Amino acid sequence: MIKVIPTSDKSNTLYSEQFDEHYHSTHGAINESMHIFIKEALLYSSLKKATIFEVGFGTGLNAFLTFIESLKNDLSITYISLEKYPVDIDTSKQLNYADIIAPEYLSEFMKMHSSAWNEQVIINNGFKLIKILDDFNQYELKEKVDIIFFDAFSPDTQPELWSFPNFKKLYNALNDNGILITYSSKGIVKDNLRKAGFVVKRLKGPVGKRHIIRAEKKNI
Ligand SMILES: C[S@@+](CC[C@H](N)C(=O)[O-])C[C@H]1O[C@@H](n2cnc3c(N)ncnc32)[C@H](O)[C@@H]1O
Numbered sequence: 001m002i003k004v005i006p007t008s009d010k011s012n013t014l015y016s017e018q019f020d021e022h023y024h025s026t027h028g029a030i031n032e033s034m035h036i037f038i039k040e041a042l043l044y045s046s047l048k049k050a051t052i053f054e055v056g057f058g059t060g061l062n063a064f065l066t067f068i069e070s071l072k073n074d075l076s077i078t079y080i081s082l083e084k085y086p087v088d089i090d091t092s093k094q095l096n097y098a099d100i101i102a103p104e105y106l107s108e109f110m111k112m113h114s115s116a117w118n119e120q121v122i123i124n125n126g127f128k129l130i131k132i133l134d135d136f137n138q139y140e141l142k143e144k145v146d147i148i149f150f151d152a153f154s155p156d157t158q159p160e161l162w163s164f165p166n167f168k169k170l171y172n173a174l175n176d177n178g179i180l181i182t183y184s185s186k187g188i189v190k191d192n193l194r195k196a197g198f199v200v201k202r203l204k205g206p207v208g209k210r211h212i213i214r215a216e217k218k219n220i
Pocket residue numbers: 022023024055056057058059060061062082083084085086134135136137151152153154158161
């Protein structure tokens with residue numbers, strides 16, 4: 001069972017009874033995603049053309065924010081997003097991200113949710129979306145990517161997702177100077193990222209979260 005929950009910046013998030021977790025911080029879903037995934041990864045990379053791989057499509061908030069950023073900054077984005085437990089269309093209609101951020105792009109947000117799985121969908125010239133219905137634990141990336149949005153449920157709830165073999169798989173899929181960004185700065189997460197070869201940096205988190213992690217693949 002999934003419930004729609006308001007957060008402090010008025011944007012909604014979802015609560016999963018199955019995992020007993022919210023999809024975002026209750027201190028503000030948009031605020032959190034903007035800080036972590038847009039500011040500290042997409043804008044930090046300063047790439048004009050990028051392939052992004054996301055673990056956990058969920059509400060589509062990160063995809064939608066990236067799409068809006070691609071319009072603002074004239075970016076060319078291929079956005080590949082993996083999901084094991086898709087949000088149904090009635091629930092996605094209750095997510096108020098387009099209303100808050102850019103009501104004129106509501107149809108693009110809904111297209112992200114209603115579009116077919118496992119095929120490339122053109123949202124507009126600068127934004128291609130490929131949603132993949134699969135379990136990250138057994139998924140093998142076929143393409144090289146520039147940025148990884150690692151947005152699974154927490155390492156306490158899903159420790160196997162945050163494991164060394166999974167981070168190694170992501171490290172191997174990254175281009176040189178590629179970035180992995182995630183909201184958890186737990187010790188085991190940093191250790192597994194370092195073991196996989198990443199240079200790990202702790203950054204200031206959004207409201208309600210002390211630290212987040214940016215891990216980079218440096219070509220030494
Ligand atoms: C913290 S939520 C965030 C989702 C999304 N990025 C968002 O902003 O709404 C975690 C997501 O990971 C998905 N997930 C959980 N286990 C997974 C797995 N084994 N493989 C792929 N996705 C998974 C969940 O269904 C959920 O959508």
